[in-house]
Amino acid sequence: MQQGKVKSMTVGSPMKLIVQFFIPLLCGMLFQQFYNMMDTMIVGRFLGPKALASVGGTGSINFMIIGFCMGVCNGFAIPVAQSFGAEDFSSLRKYVANSVWLSIIFSSITTVFVCVFCKRILIAMNTPSDIMEGAYQYIFVIFLGIPVIYLYNLLAGILRSLGDSKTPLYFLIMSSLLNIILDLAAVLVLKMGVSGAAWATVAAQGISGILCLIYIIKKYPILKIHKSEWSLKGEYVRPLCMMGIPMGLQYSITAIGSVILQTAVNSLGSIAVAAITAGSKISMFFCCPFDAFGSTMATYTGQNVGARKLDRVTKGIKACCLLAFIYSIVAWLILMIFGSNLTLLFIKKEETQIIKDSAYLLKVMSAFYIPLALVNIVRFSIQGLGFGKLAIIAGVCEMIARGMVGYFFVPLFGYSAACFASPIAWIMADVFLIPAYFWAIRRLNRSFSPCEA
Numbered sequence: 001m002q003q004g005k006v007k008s009m010t011v012g013s014p015m016k017l018i019v020q021f022f023i024p025l026l027c028g029m030l031f032q033q034f035y036n037m038m039d040t041m042i043v044g045r046f047l048g049p050k051a052l053a054s055v056g057g058t059g060s061i062n063f064m065i066i067g068f069c070m071g072v073c074n075g076f077a078i079p080v081a082q083s084f085g086a087e088d089f090s091s092l093r094k095y096v097a098n099s100v101w102l103s104i105i106f107s108s109i110t111t112v113f114v115c116v117f118c119k120r121i122l123i124a125m126n127t128p129s130d131i132m133e134g135a136y137q138y139i140f141v142i143f144l145g146i147p148v149i150y151l152y153n154l155l156a157g158i159l160r161s162l163g164d165s166k167t168p169l170y171f172l173i174m175s176s177l178l179n180i181i182l183d184l185a186a187v188l189v190l191k192m193g194v195s196g197a198a199w200a201t202v203a204a205q206g207i208s209g210i211l212c213l214i215y216i217i218k219k220y221p222i223l224k225i226h227k228s229e230w231s232l233k234g235e236y237v238r239p240l241c242m243m244g245i246p247m248g249l250q251y252s253i254t255a256i257g258s259v260i261l262q263t264a265v266n267s268l269g270s271i272a273v274a275a276i277t278a279g280s281k282i283s284m285f286f287c288c289p290f291d292a293f294g295s296t297m298a299t300y301t302g303q304n305v306g307a308r309k310l311d312r313v314t315k316g317i318k319a320c321c322l323l324a325f326i327y328s329i330v331a332w333l334i335l336m337i338f339g340s341n342l343t344l345l346f347i348k349k350e351e352t353q354i355i356k357d358s359a360y361l362l363k364v365m366s367a368f369y370i371p372l373a374l375v376n377i378v379r380f381s382i383q384g385l386g387f388g389k390l391a392i393i394a395g396v397c398e399m400i401a402r403g404m405v406g407y408f409f410v411p412l413f414g415y416s417a418a419c420f421a422s423p424i425a426w427i428m429a430d431v432f433l434i435p436a437y438f439w440a441i442r443r444l445n446r447s448f449s450p451c452e453a
Contacts, residue, residue, distance in 0.1 A: 009163060009300045010085055010307040015319040018296055021165050022323075026292035028156075028169035031176040033285045037345075038176075039197040040281050042183050044274075044346040047193065049354065052346060053270040054134030054194050056277025057127050060255060060262035062142060065114050067251030069149050072106060074295065075244030077157030078302045078384060079236075084162055085306025091236075093225045096158055098236040102244070107150040114143045125259060126266045128273070137195040145202030151209035155216060158223070160299050167215065175208035246388030250379070253395035257402025261421050264410035272415050275354045278346040279361035282339070286331045287372065293324050294376030301384025308448050310441060317381055317437075324373035335366040361419045368423035375426050378433040382440055390436045394429045401425035 009017045044052035076099040083092035119136050127135050152175075156168035179200055186196025216223055265276055297320055304312045335342075339362035343355045375398075379391050401424045409417035 009303045014316040022292055022296045024165040024169040028172040029288040029292050031172045033288050034176050037281050038180050042187050043197055049274045051194050053273040054131040055138050056273050057135045058139040060258035064252050064255030068248040070153050071248035071251040072244040073153035073157045075247030076240050077161040078243045079239045081161035081299050081302030082306035085303035093229050094236050097225045097230045101232050103150045103154050107147040111146040125263045128270050134194045138198045141195050141198035148206035148209050155212045171208045171212045175204045179204035243388050246392045250391045250395040253399050257399035260403040261406035264406040265418050275357035278343050279358035282342050283365050289327050290373050290376045293320050294380035297377055298380040298384045301381045320377050328369035328373055332366040335362045364419040371426040371430050375429045378437050385440050387440045394433050397428040397432050398425040401428045
């Protein structure tokens, strides 16, 4: 049986390695966003603006909880990447085993907690009464699927930590296609409304995760965990939690600001919520490269720290920033010219105010994509270096920025202020992250002996 392909990123051209790893990862994220967009497109086009607002009204709380789950899984993969870079395969398997146990514990607790309290959270967020029921139906089902979110993202993170970014892509493609079919069946054939779109997403993710698990068992002997390696041990739990929890909190703390902002936007009515939803979905699709650059650098940095090659980390960041800046300019031009046309994917042309507001959001956000690129590249590199707490502080900076805009400026200036919330948050995070990265490099340089690339 052919062994799954692992790849070291500790030797060779940083630019070439980053591009080779980045492209499959980007394709996977694009497909993931594509089927998330399909949920919104099908709901908006076939169920109407209120149903679209119902899904959009849950966006920030969805990001806060699901982002925590995905961040934890990404954090768990960093000690695995470091062990792989150090060629310590026994520790690698023990980290994988302990991350499985922790994922089971975290997913169980999180699912129960958020399902019990999600209705109260929506009420506290001033969710408009005309979309409350739809919002609750949608987010409750998404939260029921938290265990399968852990399943897929943990396995995908482990594969990426071994240098394999292609296998997760294949399963995401399959999941995306399946999700579209299930979406159409649930909404148009079974008439399940917004909850049908949520069930389609959960089912597609679950099937993808199970098939990914089967593939790993069959194709990756390096991950065949022996019975003695399955025990839960503090020496492995602690590093996993020190990486996973901060990365999860980084997403959640950032999302707290988004929740405050969403609460303020909800007070503007369902039309504003629908416009933010459509514009944000389009922007998230265009932001996939930034997420892919970040995840690439987490693996690249983690492996090179494990191999004690800090000079390669700096070279990698420079190469990644060059690619990201070029893309930022291209994306800005596209959204400036075609923003209104892209909004029509979600809304019928008769909804002129929603189209206008959504296009304005895209113009504002895309003008600040370079600061966003730096946020992702530098923050994930810091995670790979092993300084997860610094990433939390960056998340706090974003939370404060979004929270202040939502609490103080949206009530005064309305929809326009909401459009500038994320750009302000990205800039505040960069003000902290860039000096923090150089501090982390200096600290590691003092603790490592000089190493040739």
